[in-house]
Amino acid sequence: MNLKPETFQRIDEVITHYPVKRSATLPLLHLVQEDAGYISEEAILWIAQKLEIQPINVLEVVTFYPMFRRAPIGRRHIKVCRTLSCALLGGYKTCETFQQEFNTTLGAVSPDGEVTVDFVECLASCGTAPVVLIDEVLHEKVDVAKAKELSAQIRAEAAARK
Amino acid sequence: MNGPRPRDLKPEPQIPNFPMPAPAQTRVIFKHIDEPGYTNDIECYLRHGGYETLKKAVQRPPAELIDEVKKSGLRGRGGAGFPCGVKWGLVDRKSGKPIYLIVNADESEPGTFKDRYIIHQDPHQLIEGTMIACFANNVKQAYIYIRGEMPEGARILERAIAEAKAKGFVGQNILGTGYSCEIYVHRGAGAYICGEETGLIESLEGKRANPRIKPPYFPAVLGLYQCPTIVNNVETLCHVRHIADIGGEAYSKTGTPNNTGTRIFCVSGHVQRPGYYEFEAGKITMGQLLYDVCGGPLPGRTFKAVIPGGSSAKVLRFGERYKGKRKVGSEMVDYDWGVEDVPMDFDSLAMIGSMGGSGGVIVMDDTVNMVEALANINAFYSHESCGQCTPCREGSLWMKKISSRMVHGAARKEDAALLKGVADQIPGRTICAFGEACSWPTQSFLIKFKDEFEAYAEAKKTLPADRRQLV
Numbered sequence: 001m002n003l004k005p006e007t008f009q010r011i012d013e014v015i016t017h018y019p020v021k022r023s024a025t026l027p028l029l030h031l032v033q034e035d036a037g038y039i040s041e042e043a044i045l046w047i048a049q050k051l052e053i054q055p056i057n058v059l060e061v062v063t064f065y066p067m068f069r070r071a072p073i074g075r076r077h078i079k080v081c082r083t084l085s086c087a088l089l090g091g092y093k094t095c096e097t098f099q100q101e102f103n104t105t106l107g108a109v110s111p112d113g114e115v116t117v118d119f120v121e122c123l124a125s126c127g128t129a130p131v132v133l134i135d136e137v138l139h140e141k142v143d144v145a146k147a148k149e150l151s152a153q154i155r156a157e158a159a160a161r162k
Numbered sequence: 163m164n165g166p167r168p169r170d171l172k173p174e175p176q177i178p179n180f181p182m183p184a185p186a187q188t189r190v191i192f193k194h195i196d197e198p199g200y201t202n203d204i205e206c207y208l209r210h211g212g213y214e215t216l217k218k219a220v221q222r223p224p225a226e227l228i229d230e231v232k233k234s235g236l237r238g239r240g241g242a243g244f245p246c247g248v249k250w251g252l253v254d255r256k257s258g259k260p261i262y263l264i265v266n267a268d269e270s271e272p273g274t275f276k277d278r279y280i281i282h283q284d285p286h287q288l289i290e291g292t293m294i295a296c297f298a299n300n301v302k303q304a305y306i307y308i309r310g311e312m313p314e315g316a317r318i319l320e321r322a323i324a325e326a327k328a329k330g331f332v333g334q335n336i337l338g339t340g341y342s343c344e345i346y347v348h349r350g351a352g353a354y355i356c357g358e359e360t361g362l363i364e365s366l367e368g369k370r371a372n373p374r375i376k377p378p379y380f381p382a383v384l385g386l387y388q389c390p391t392i393v394n395n396v397e398t399l400c401h402v403r404h405i406a407d408i409g410g411e412a413y414s415k416t417g418t419p420n421n422t423g424t425r426i427f428c429v430s431g432h433v434q435r436p437g438y439y440e441f442e443a444g445k446i447t448m449g450q451l452l453y454d455v456c457g458g459p460l461p462g463r464t465f466k467a468v469i470p471g472g473s474s475a476k477v478l479r480f481g482e483r484y485k486g487k488r489k490v491g492s493e494m495v496d497y498d499w500g501v502e503d504v505p506m507d508f509d510s511l512a513m514i515g516s517m518g519g520s521g522g523v524i525v526m527d528d529t530v531n532m533v534e535a536l537a538n539i540n541a542f543y544s545h546e547s548c549g550q551c552t553p554c555r556e557g558s559l560w561m562k563k564i565s566s567r568m569v570h571g572a573a574r575k576e577d578a579a580l581l582k583g584v585a586d587q588i589p590g591r592t593i594c595a596f597g598e599a600c601s602w603p604t605q606s607f608l609i610k611f612k613d614e615f616e617a618y619a620e621a622k623k624t625l626p627a628d629r630r631q632l633v
Binding site: 024025053121 | 269270271272273274275277278303309310311312313314346348349350351352353354365366367368369370371387428429430431432436437438473522524526530535538539541542545546548631632633
């Protein structure tokens with residue numbers, strides 16, 4: 001399994017948090033996904049061995065929880081809240097705007113490889129609807145104009161990197 | 163019932179009704195939220211008297227602390243409103259197995275966003291409350307189960323725990339008493355059902371979050387690793403800290419009998435000032451909250467409906483009257499309320515057929531198409547059903563399919579009745595309360611807005627292009 005040395009370190013540390021190794025399944029999946037970008041077949045086998053459980057015990061967890069993915073995504077992950085409070089204030093338009101800005105569809109990697117736009121369920125910030133989680137940062141009151149601004153920012157960052 | 167008695171001898175106590183001005187907020191749990199200059203590090207918390215309550219608490223016999231919480235009348239703030247002291251009282255202390263405490267920070271009921279602010283802005287309040295609860299219940303290991311979608315919150319908590327550990331408030335030999343207790347943060351991964359306590363326990367054990375059947379799996383007896391386990395909401399544990407501070411007796415005098423302390427309301431949707439507001443429980447009505455505190459409807463609009471306690475709570479319709487008898491002291495008195503007049507406490511909201519739940523108030527105005535709103539909610543529940551019980555897995559999916567086809571112009575004449583028929587067959591037939599949670603919206607929307615649903619089907623109308631998109 002090809003991971004950064006500090007990921008291996010954190011994995012060994014987090015296993016000590018639990019009296020039963022299997023409890024570390026979710027933390028390990030998070031750590032591997034943050035490092036490798038997604039959960040590969042190899043990762044499932046490796047985690048199963050590490051926690052002394054069957055590969056199916058890991059796979060069934062991966063398929064149950066929406067945050068784990070089996071394939072790579074764009075460089076940035078845009079998660080737009082779909083649920084009622086955000087929808088009431090225009091969440092669907094926000095989501096459409098991001099898709100148009102990056103010429104992509106829900107769940108797909110944009111043609112430039114920069115983003116994946118997803119619709120997710122309630123992000124627990126309904127008072128500042130509509131909300132969008134970009135990677136690990138929550139953006140509040142993201143109307144169409146702000147969605148365009150954020151998109152421009154992402155493109156500018158991408159250009160600067162190149 | 164006390165038999166016939168002249169009711170007019172005792173006038174009904176004055177319940178402040180809209181449009182009187184709302185009472186001032188009583189900020190206890192949210193005292194420092196949004197306070198300029200208040201930061202989430204331990205030095206700031208200590209400057210504001212932080213961990214003083216824990217220092218006093220660990221000098222007292224644990225049973226006394228449990229008694230304080232029982233006396234306080236504190237009801238859980240996660241949604242069910244179960245008395246916290248009773249929950250602690252049910253813990254099996256004779257089994258010889260370790261007792262675990264899990265902080266339920268899996269805030270995911272749509273419309274609810276209070277715990278987020280506690281975690282981000284005042285994490286030490288939660289840690290102090292958690293440690294007091296752990297000490298009172300002789301817990302040696304606690305976990306904070308936080309939503310996967312709150313990575314920043316998880317980092318803040320981890321840092322706060324490390325700070326508290328360095329100061330001797332968490333970890334080995336706490337404050338020199340010989341008592342030890344560790345806290346670890348455990349991140350979820352996007353599943354709503356993890357907020358259900360037995361589903362949460364399964365998830366913490368590294369499995370799919372399929373809730374367990376009760377009996378026998380009451381967490382207080384057979385919880386995490388088949389050991390006695392307490393699962394408490396973030397806000398509840400902050401109240402525990404406050405109770406240990408001022409005493410259960412004093413706490414029980416705030417709010418109203420049976421609805422003690424303060425409540426945090428998270429208001430979202432179509433109001434001028436959405437946000438979080440903390441009031442003494444039962445001292446504010448829906449009308450005061452929405453019109454006075456939240457500034458009323460958006461310009462040119464009127465309120466149409468409100469969901470008072472998270473999206474699974476039954477919807478209430480403005481303009482409708484709620485009548486019945488209720489207990490005030492030892493008297494039964496008549497009430498005749500509009501939605502605006504209802505006091506925002508667990509019991510009053512239950513009386514008019516909804517619930518206080520998690521305090522998430524979702525407001526919809528006259529621009530909202532109720533079929534669309536229901537289709538939005540149904541999409542949520544069908545996505546979040548864990549899938550182990552057939553009525554819920556299939557029912558939530560069909561409710562979504564039917565309401566969604568209605569919205570998209572393929573409504574059939576029988577759809578309104580069909581929707582309700584599906585919804586009526588779910589509650590009571592599932593392992594956990596998700597069955598109720600997913601059917602209540604459909605049941606209540608169909609009853610309260612029957613006209614709209616039936617007209618919709620008849621007209622087979624498609625929505626105009628500029629429709630407010632909810633699905």
